Amino acid sequence: xxxxxxxxxxxxxxxxxxxxxxxxxxxxxxxxxxxxxxxxxxxxxxxxxxxxxxxxxxxxxxxxxxxxxxxxxxxxxxxxxxxxxxxxxxxxxxxxxxxxxxxxxxxxxxxxxxxxxxxxxxxxxxxxxxxxxxxxxxxxxxxxxxxxxxxxxxxxxxxxxxxxxxxxxxxxxxxxxxxxxxxxxxxxxxxxxxxxxxxxxxxxxxxxxxxxxxxxxxxxxxxxxxxxxxxxxxxxxxxxxxxxxx
Amino acid sequence: xxxxxxxxxxxxxxxxxxxxxxxxxxxxxxxxxxxxxxxxxxxxxxxxxxxxxxxxxxxxxxxxxxxxxxxxxxxxxxxxxxxxxxxxxxxxxxxxxxxxxxxxxxxxxxxxxxxxxxxxxxxxxxxxxxxxxxxxxxxxxxxxxxxxxxxxxxxxxxxxxxxxxxxxxxxxxxxxxxxxxxxxxxxxxxxxxxxxxxxxxxxxxxxxxxxxxxxxxxxxxxxxxxxxxxxxxxxxxxxxxxxxxx
Numbered sequence: 085x086x087x088x089x090x091x092x093x094x095x096x097x098x099x100x101x102x103x104x105x106x107x108x109x110x111x112x113x114x115x116x117x118x119x120x121x122x123x124x125x126x127x128x129x130x131x132x133x134x135x136x137x138x139x140x141x142x143x144x145x146x147x148x149x150x151x152x153x154x155x156x157x158x159x160x161x162x163x164x165x166x167x168x169x170x171x172x173x174x175x176x177x178x179x180x181x182x183x184x185x186x187x188x189x190x191x192x193x194x195x196x197x198x199x200x201x202x203x204x205x206x207x208x209x210x211x212x213x214x215x216x217x218x219x220x221x222x223x224x225x226x227x228x229x230x231x232x233x234x235x236x237x238x239x240x241x242x243x244x245x246x247x248x249x250x251x252x253x254x255x256x257x258x259x260x261x262x263x264x265x266x267x268x269x270x271x272x273x274x275x276x277x278x279x280x281x282x283x284x285x286x287x288x289x290x291x292x293x294x295x296x297x298x299x300x301x302x303x304x305x306x307x308x309x310x311x312x313x314x315x316x317x318x319x320x321x322x323x324x325x326x327x328x329x330x
Numbered sequence: 331x332x333x334x335x336x337x338x339x340x341x342x343x344x345x346x347x348x349x350x351x352x353x354x355x356x357x358x359x360x361x362x363x364x365x366x367x368x369x370x371x372x373x374x375x376x377x378x379x380x381x382x383x384x385x386x387x388x389x390x391x392x393x394x395x396x397x398x399x400x401x402x403x404x405x406x407x408x409x410x411x412x413x414x415x416x417x418x419x420x421x422x423x424x425x426x427x428x429x430x431x432x433x434x435x436x437x438x439x440x441x442x443x444x445x446x447x448x449x450x451x452x453x454x455x456x457x458x459x460x461x462x463x464x465x466x467x468x469x470x471x472x473x474x475x476x477x478x479x480x481x482x483x484x485x486x487x488x489x490x491x492x493x494x495x496x497x498x499x500x501x502x503x504x505x506x507x508x509x510x511x512x513x514x515x516x517x518x519x520x521x522x523x524x525x526x527x528x529x530x531x532x533x534x535x536x537x538x539x540x541x542x543x544x545x546x547x548x549x550x551x552x553x554x555x556x557x558x559x560x561x562x563x564x565x566x567x568x569x570x571x572x573x574x575x576x
Contacts, residue, residue, distance in 0.1 A: 095453040141454070165451075173451045205411075205419045207341040208387070208458065 087150050087184055088160060090130075091176040094142050096320070097211045098171060101138040102145070111136070111145075111172060118167040119149065131186050133193070133328040137280070139320030141212070143196070144175065146328045148186040184330075192256065192329040194273045195282045197322045199290075202266035213267065214286075214322035220268075220293030222260060227299040228292040229258040229270075231306065232285060239309040241285055242278035243317070251278055251309075258285070271326075284311075286318040333396050333430055334406060336376075337422040340388050342566070343457045344417060347384040348391070357382070357391075357418060364413040365395065377432050379439070379574040383526070385566030387458070389442075390421065392574045394432040430576075438502070438575040440519045441528045443568045445536075448512035459513065460532075460568035466514075466539030468506060473545040474538040475504040475516075477552065478531060485555040487531055488524035489563070497524055497555075504531070517572075530557075532564040 092115070100108035104116065112130060119128040132147040155163065160177040168174065200206055200213040201220055209215075232241075235254040242251055257273040270286055288305065291297040297305075297315070305313045338361070346354035350362065358376060365374040378393040401409065406423040414420065446452055446459035447466055455461075478487075481500040488497055503519040516532055534551065537543040543551075543561070551559045 093453055095456075170451075170456050171453050173453050175450065204421065205416075207339055207417050207419050210341075210416050212454065 089180045095171040096141040102136045141324040143326045194326040196326045197270040197286045199268040225293045228302045231302045240314045243280040246279040283318045287315040291315040335426040341417040342387040348382045387570040389572045440572040442572045443516040443532045445514040471539045474548045477548045489526040492525040529564045533561040537561040
C-alpha cells in the first residue's frame with residue numbers, strides 16, 4: 085500500500101462545494117469517481133485539508149489517498165488529469181509516509197479573497213472576484229485587519245452551523261494588497277480557519293471600508309463571542325484556498 | 331427618433347456567438363429581448379460592428395439602435411444593465427447622429443488573442459486563453475507577424491464559408507506581447523477582418539512558433555490565395571474583440 089499526497093487546483097464555479105453529496109457535482113465526488121475508474125471499480129476515499137463551499141476556488145488544495153496500485157507519481161498526475169474535467173487540475177502527486185494526514189497535519193493555511201473595487205462591472209472576473217461598486221477606506225481596513233492578527237477566540241467570526249467546539253485560532257498575517265486593474269487581494273494566513281471564518285472576516289473588513297464599522301468596533305465584535313455582532317458573510321466567488329503548509 | 335451607440339463587453343463562454351439564431355442563447359438575441367422589454371413589447375433591432383463566433387469574447391464591441399423613447403443616455407446604461415444577465419455589460423451609451431452606422435463606419439478594429447504558454451494548465455484561464463503546452467519560438471513568430479502587416483488579399487486566411495467577395499484588407503499592427511503569468515497576447519489592428527481571419531492568422535503563427543512553418547512559408551501562403559495552405563483555425567476562447575474605432 086502506498087499513500088499519495090496530491091496538490092489540486094479547481095475552479096469552484098460549477099461545483100456544489102468540495103465535499104461529496106448525493107446527486108450534486110462536487111470536487112471530492114468528481115475525484116473519487118476518477119479514482120474508482122483507475123482502480124477498476126474499487127472505491128477509493130480521499131481526505132482533503134478541509135472543505136470549500138460552493139463557488140469557492142482552490143489555487144492549491146491538498147488531499148491524500150491510499151492505493152495498492154503500483155504507478156510512479158509522475159504517471160499518477162497524468163492519469164488523473166487525463167480523466168478529470170477541465171475545471172480540476174492536479175498540480176503534483178508525491179508519495180508520503182503512511183502517517184501523513186492531509187487534514188490533521190496542516191501547519192498553516194493561506195486564503196486569498198479578491199475584491200473588484202470599481203464603479204464598473206467586469207464580466208470576465210464575475211466568478212473570481214466580489215464586485216464592490218463604491219470606494220473603500222483602505223487605511224481603516226488595514227487598521228481593522230491588525231485586530232484579527234494573533235490568537236483569538238473567533239466565535240463571532242464563525243458560521244453558527246458548525247460542530248467545532250474549540251474556536252481559538254491564530255492568524256499570522258492579514259494584509260490587503262491593491263493590485264492592478266482595480267483588484268484588491270485580502271491575504272490571510274493562519275493556523276486553521278473555522279467554518280466561513282475568512283468570508284465573515286472579509287465581510288467585516290468591508291463594513292469598516294464602507295465606514296459602517298470602526299476598527300475599534302472590530303475589537304468589540306471579537307470580544308462578544310457571538311456571530312450576530314459580526315458583518316454579513318462575503319460571497320463565495322471572491323475566495324480562493326491559496327496554499328496549505330505541512 | 332434618437333440613435334444610440336452602445337459599447338458592450340461580454341464573456342462569450344456561454345453564448346452561441348453574437349448573431350441571433352432561433353433557440354440559441356446569443357448576445358444579439360439577449361440584448362434585443364431586453365430592448366423589447368424596455369419598449370413594452372415593441373421589437374428593436376440592433377446593428378453591431380460585426381459578429382463574434384461562439385466562445386469569442388468582447389472587451390469593447392459596439393452596436394447601434396434607434397428608439398423613440400426619450401431617456402437620457404446615462405439612464406439607458408442603467409436600464410440595460412439592470413435587465414441584462416451577468417455575462418453582458420454595457421460600458422457606455424452615447425447619442426449619435428442619424429447617419430452613424432456601427433458596421434459601415436468602422437475605421438479600425440483591434441483584436442487580442444491570448445495564449446497560455448506553459449507546461450501546466452490553469453483552470454481559471456481555460457475559457458480565456460488557448461493553452462499551448464510546448465515552448466514557442468517567439469522570434470520566428472515575430473518575423474512571420476511582419477509578413478501579414480500591410481494591405482494584402484487575405485483569401486488564404488479566411489474561412490471558406492463566407493459570401494464576402496473582396497478579400498483585401500489592411501493590417502496596421504500585429505505584435506506578440508509576453509505578459510506575466512505565462513500569457514502571450516497577440517495584438518492585431520486592421521481596417522477590418524474576414525471571417526475567422528484572426529484565428530487563422532494565430533493558428534499559422536503558432537505553426538511558425540512550433541517550427542512547422544518558416545516565416546518565408548507565410549509569404550507563400552498569402553500568395554496562394556487558397557485557405558487550404560494556411561494552418562488550422564485557433565480555438566475561439568483565446569480571442570477577444572478588443573476595440574472598434576470610428
